[in-house]
């Protein structure tokens with residue numbers, strides 16, 4: 001029963017996104033505790049014809065930016081990037097330890113199970129803008145991980161084939 005509901009909502013999400021040429025998968029926002037000012041949003045982006053992610057907004061944060069994380073010597077550093085390139089047909093992953101959407105100046109606590117509305121703005125090769133509106137679930141980082149970059153469990157896929165026997 002639960003699986004069937006999940007499948008239905010995934011299909012809905014897919015058809016909504018396919019109207020655009022940009023496919024967004026596996027989006028999640030990391031849960032926060034009271035008083036926490038910032039968190040990250042993560043997802044996989046695929047632009048069929050190539051595009052750039054040029055902006056992000058959400059009502060739950062005063063500031064939303066695309067960030068990049070890089071090792072500089074022994075230190076993991078993070079900085080805002082003006083845009084993120086999505087080469088045609090290639091999936092670009094925003095994930096802990098790499099590119100991410102940074103949400104700062106949070107207006108409320110985001111406990112697990114909340115839904116965060118997120119608007120992504122893209123520009124295609126001709127400079128035309130498009131928007132993708134998402135409702136992103138809040139979840140918690142795998143406990144016991146040494147750090148955000150050491151997370152082997154962030155690639156759970158729901159295999160539609162396994163649900164055929166219903």
Ligand SMILES: [Cu+2]
Nearest residue numbers: 067078100102
């Ligand atoms: Cu960041």
